[in-house]
Amino acid sequence: MSNPTAPTPPAARPAGRRKFELDPRLKAYKGVWVFIEHERGAVHPVSFELLGEGRKLADQLGVELAGVVLGAAGEHTRRFCQDAFCHGADLCFLLEDPVLAQYRNQPYSRALTDLVNKHQPEILLLGATTLGRDLAGSVATTLQTGLTADCTGLAIDPENRSLAATRPTFGGSLLCTIVTLNYRPQMATVRPRVMSMPARNDTRSGRVIEEPLALLETDVVTKLLEFIADDKRAEVNLPFADIIVAGGRGMKRPDNFQLVRDLAEVLGAEVGATRPVVQSGWVSADHQVGQSGKTVRPKLYIAAGISGAVQHRVGMEGSDVIVAINQDASAPIFDFATYGIVGNAMQILPALTAAFRQHLATEKLAV
Amino acid sequence: MSLNMHIVVCIKQVPDSAQIRVHPVTNTIMRQGVPAIVNPYDLVALEEALRLKDRYGARITVLSMGPPQAEGALRKALSFGADEAILLTDRSFAGADTLATSYALASAIRKIRLDIPVDLVFAGKQTIDGDTAQVGPGIAIRLKMQLLTYVSKIETIDLDKSELTVQRRAEGGVQVLKTRLPALITVLEGINEMRFATMSDMFRAARYPIRVWDKDAAGIEDISKIGLKGSPTVVSKVFAPTPRTQKAEIIQTQSDQPGDVAATLLAKMFARFPQLRDAIGRRGE
Ligand SMILES: Cc1cc2nc3c(=O)[nH]c(=O)nc-3n(C[C@H](O)[C@H](O)[C@H](O)COP(=O)(O)OP(=O)(O)OC[C@H]3O[C@@H](n4cnc5c(N)ncnc54)[C@H](O)[C@@H]3O)c2cc1C
Numbered sequence: 001m002s003n004p005t006a007p008t009p010p011a012a013r014p015a016g017r018r019k020f021e022l023d024p025r026l027k028a029y030k031g032v033w034v035f036i037e038h039e040r041g042a043v044h045p046v047s048f049e050l051l052g053e054g055r056k057l058a059d060q061l062g063v064e065l066a067g068v069v070l071g072a073a074g075e076h077t078r079r080f081c082q083d084a085f086c087h088g089a090d091l092c093f094l095l096e097d098p099v100l101a102q103y104r105n106q107p108y109s110r111a112l113t114d115l116v117n118k119h120q121p122e123i124l125l126l127g128a129t130t131l132g133r134d135l136a137g138s139v140a141t142t143l144q145t146g147l148t149a150d151c152t153g154l155a156i157d158p159e160n161r162s163l164a165a166t167r168p169t170f171g172g173s174l175l176c177t178i179v180t181l182n183y184r185p186q187m188a189t190v191r192p193r194v195m196s197m198p199a200r201n202d203t204r205s206g207r208v209i210e211e212p213l214a215l216l217e218t219d220v221v222t223k224l225l226e227f228i229a230d231d232k233r234a235e236v237n238l239p240f241a242d243i244i245v246a247g248g249r250g251m252k253r254p255d256n257f258q259l260v261r262d263l264a265e266v267l268g269a270e271v272g273a274t275r276p277v278v279q280s281g282w283v284s285a286d287h288q289v290g291q292s293g294k295t296v297r298p299k300l301y302i303a304a305g306i307s308g309a310v311q312h313r314v315g316m317e318g319s320d321v322i323v324a325i326n327q328d329a330s331a332p333i334f335d336f337a338t339y340g341i342v343g344n345a346m347q348i349l350p351a352l353t354a355a356f357r358q359h360l361a362t363e364k365l366a367v
Numbered sequence: 368m369s370l371n372m373h374i375v376v377c378i379k380q381v382p383d384s385a386q387i388r389v390h391p392v393t394n395t396i397m398r399q400g401v402p403a404i405v406n407p408y409d410l411v412a413l414e415e416a417l418r419l420k421d422r423y424g425a426r427i428t429v430l431s432m433g434p435p436q437a438e439g440a441l442r443k444a445l446s447f448g449a450d451e452a453i454l455l456t457d458r459s460f461a462g463a464d465t466l467a468t469s470y471a472l473a474s475a476i477r478k479i480r481l482d483i484p485v486d487l488v489f490a491g492k493q494t495i496d497g498d499t500a501q502v503g504p505g506i507a508i509r510l511k512m513q514l515l516t517y518v519s520k521i522e523t524i525d526l527d528k529s530e531l532t533v534q535r536r537a538e539g540g541v542q543v544l545k546t547r548l549p550a551l552i553t554v555l556e557g558i559n560e561m562r563f564a565t566m567s568d569m570f571r572a573a574r575y576p577i578r579v580w581d582k583d584a585a586g587i588e589d590i591s592k593i594g595l596k597g598s599p600t601v602v603s604k605v606f607a608p609t610p611r612t613q614k615a616e617i618i619q620t621q622s623d624q625p626g627d628v629a630a631t632l633l634a635k636m637f638a639r640f641p642q643l644r645d646a647i648g649r650r651g652e
Contacts, residue, residue: 039539103537104544105504105514131538134516137504141469146599147501164603170384176605183599221513222546225532229540242646268648285557299646310608321640323632324615333615339636340615341628351625355633360648 022160022182029184032058033121035112036067036084036092037131040229043080045197045240046127048087050190052198053154054125055088057163060156064090066121070111072101078208085206087198092206093119097213102224103131109138110215116143118211121185123163125154128189136189146180147187152194152314153177162186172291172314193239193297193318236286238270238294243301246272246289246316247282250305250326250345254282259349260304266357272296274312290315302352304345308333325349372425372526374416375476376449376489377506378409380433380440384495405440408491412552414559415521416489417448423524426450428479432460432471438577445572446564453479457581462595469505470592471585476510478586486526488512488551507551515544516553524548 032054037044051067058065067084071077073096081092093115099107112135116124124139126132128150140147153166157179163186166177180186238244245267247260257277264271272289273282289296291311301319306312308324308331316322317336324337325348334340341348382401416427429444431437432455441452455475463471476485488510490503507514513531519541520534529548534541536555564572587593595601618635620627637644 037538044538102542105516109508129538130517130536133501134504134514137465137501137516138508138514140501141466141505141508144466144599147465148600149501168608169605170382173384173607174605175608176602178600179603180599181601222515222544224542225545226543227537227540228534228543266648299640300643321636321643322615323636329617334617335614337615339632340617341632342617343623343625343628347625348628351629352632354626355629356647359633359637363644363648 026182026184029120029122031063031066031119031121032061032123033066033068033093033116033125033185034084034089035124035126035132035135036069036080037127037129038069038071038075038080041076043083044127044129044192046129046132046190046192047084048200049192049195049197050125050127051084051087051089053190053195054123055198057123057154057156058090060158061122061161063122066090066119067092068095068112068115069093070095070100070108072096072098075101081208082205085204086200086202088201088204090206092208094208094210095213096210097215099213099215099217099220102227103135104220104222104224105134105138106220106222107213107215108135109142111213112139113142114214115211116185119209122161124185124187126187126189128191132189136187140187143185145183145185145187146178147189148178148180149189151188151190154188154190163188168291168314172310191295193295196297196318236270236284238272238287238289238296241270241296242299243267243269244272244289244296244298244316244319245269245302245304246274246306247277247304247345248274248306248312249276250307251277251282252305252346254280256346257282259346259353263302263349263353263356266353266360267300269298269300269302272301272316274306274309303333303337304349306333307331308336371483372419372423372486372524373428373480373483374419374425374487374489375428375430375479375485376409376413376416376444377472377502378413378429378431378440378444378491379406379494380404380431380437381406381495403436403439405443406491406494408493408495408554408556410491410561411556411559412489412491412554413444413447413449414561415518415552415554416487417562418559419487419521419524420448423526426483428453430472430475430479431455432463432468432475435579438579441577442572442575445575446569447562448564448568452575452577454577454579455581455585456579457585459582459590459594462598463593464598464600465501465505466599467593467595467597469502469509470589470597471582471587472502473506473509474587475580475585476506478580478584484549486548486550487531488549490551490553492517492553492556503551503553510549510551513546513548513550515546515550517555518552519555519558521552 034050067089148165151165245264273287297318304325322337324333427449428451429449517536522532
């Protein structure tokens with residue numbers, strides 16, 4: 001949604017409410033698809049989260065839910081199809097070809113575009129990862145259809161069966177709902193951890209529909225010279241952490257941030273931070289939680305010296321339990337945290353570290 | 368190395384979203400006095416283009432679509448060292464979504480390359496107001512350029528062979544990709560820091576005759592593909608997030624000693640959320 005008359009906000013236009021009759025040619029588009037992203041031999045969890053969401057949309061529309069698996073033989077593509085069934089898919093489209101061994105825009109776009117043109121889904125969902133965004137943008141342009149990025153809510157408008165995609169705008173201070181008019185498929189991307197993870201059901205199965213790739217390696221211009229895998233140990237896996245201890249500007253000095261790390265260490269937690277903290281260089285950018293950082297959904301989020309600005313909140317309000325420590329009783333974070341401690345983080349954090357350490361020690365004794 | 372590389376950098380003027388406030392009662396955006404800035408991600412792209420200019424020699428054209436005031440963004444880019452600036456402005460561009468925006472920008476780049484062939488197009492990773500990250504890929508597809516998103520490093524460019532090698536951030540690692548020019552690059556944030564404008568460039572930018580193109584000058588062939596009409600997506604509703612009604616339970620103790628507060632929190636939390644007992648202290652076991 002890029003509005004060239006900026007700084008005008010995206011005003012609700014009557015066009016959105018306009019009744020329209022879908023082009024008969026487009027009525028043939030049926031079914032909900034989820035692109036199944038995988039890396040290093042495993043399906044990216046965002047694909048399962050999308051299957052959970054896609055299942056609801058498909059049920060509401062009374063259509064099937066399909067997964068799309070692209071990859072090379074030997075990359076466990078069959079297992080990925082099975083994983084998709086266990087998370088709600090009725091069928092999977094599978095394209096297996098050596099050209100698809102590692103993600104490159106051209107062959108993946110071609111594969112997905114050809115599949116869409118042949119099997120005509122009405123909705124196509126992708127994770128808003130670096131891969132998903134790269135792919136979604138080029139596929140939507142090739143198909144000349146609408147794409148809504150980074151959605152936080154997906155629903156079916158019962159009046160006309162169209163997809164109503166809700167996303168934050170203006171830095172999260174507002175939400176807008178976007179619909180795709182007379183174009184199909186309706187495409188949307190969703191960031192990891194925005195939707196909840198559906199339960200895995202191992203008794204489910206489904207059909208695999210195989211299709212060939214109409215492209216040879218010699219047709220692909222871009223060549224992969226090397227893949228430098230991230231160091232797994234050094235990796236910060238914020239989005240999938242169970243517990244996060246995060247610090248904000250209220251920690252005042254970089255050396256005070258050690259108090260945040262100490263508590264994280266005892267809890268077995270990841271360390272999170274607000275943007276000002278990252279910008280001051282106290283921690284690296286992969287620790288940033290929020291609109292321009294990571295979306296997280298831990299079981300427990302402890303926020304120390306964080307005011308709770310909307311750009312931070314959108315990234316962490318999906319946490320099960322939020323504990324906020326802030327000196328200022330009127331800080332916005334107390335409006336949405338589960339528990340609040342009004343006090344000095346420099347004193348509260350060490351006390352929490354000691355209390356949790358003691359709790360863990362007594363648990364161990366009890367076992 | 369030939370000195371005739373031509374780079375187009377697409378930039379957008381956006382409202383400084385840090386300063387946007389929503390009226391608490393009417394739920395409307397309070398726009399008065401919100402300054403317009405160059406989309407910060409576009410500046411990362413511009414700086415990367417300027418570094419190529421330093422390294423290889425290049426001519427940089429900045430291109431923006433927007434209202435007449437967006438001229439400000441282009442002057443800013445000129446002050447950093449861009450050579451040429453073009454503003455696409457026409458009432459019929461208004462209301463464009465990403466598909467319609469990439470159509471207009473791609474048409475203009477086609478027009479630009481009639482004069483001087485374009486080797487590289489840069490676009491920001493995303494904008495801070497619309498945030499879709501789709502305009503760059505859209506332009507690349509329309510112009511049949513190689514698309515390289517989330518580039519973290521431009522390793523080498525060989526103009527004679529029309530080859531380009533970059534590092535690209537991917538899920539789980541970095542891809543080293545070799546491809547052909549022309550290519551469209553979107554740049555990862557944080558890989559560079561914008562230089563300071565020199566006095567002479569600032570003076571030049573202030574006086575520079577920016578070229579202003581309407582839809583005809585921009586070479587738009589199909590007016591059904593621009594603006595609101597050319598946009599498959601429409602905004603049907605804008606609203607403020609529903610505030611969580613439940614406020615935090617404030618932990619209070621008689622003594623207000625940190626140790627007592629901590630113990631009280633743990634007791635209350637584990638009583639209400641027993642599942643947290645299992646989650647804690649798990650890592651590395
Ligand atoms: C486009 C855009 C994107 C953004 N993206 C993000 C993002 O992804 N993530 C993000 O976090 N922010 C983001 N921001 C910034 C965001 O608007 C806020 O500025 C930021 O979240 C505030 O960080 P903070 O809470 O650490 O600092 P502050 O707002 O300064 O809050 C510090 C808090 O610490 C408290 N405090 C002070 N001393 C103590 C003490 N001794 N003990 C306890 N409490 C104390 C204060 O009462 C205050 O509430 C973005 C902004 C923009 C414009």
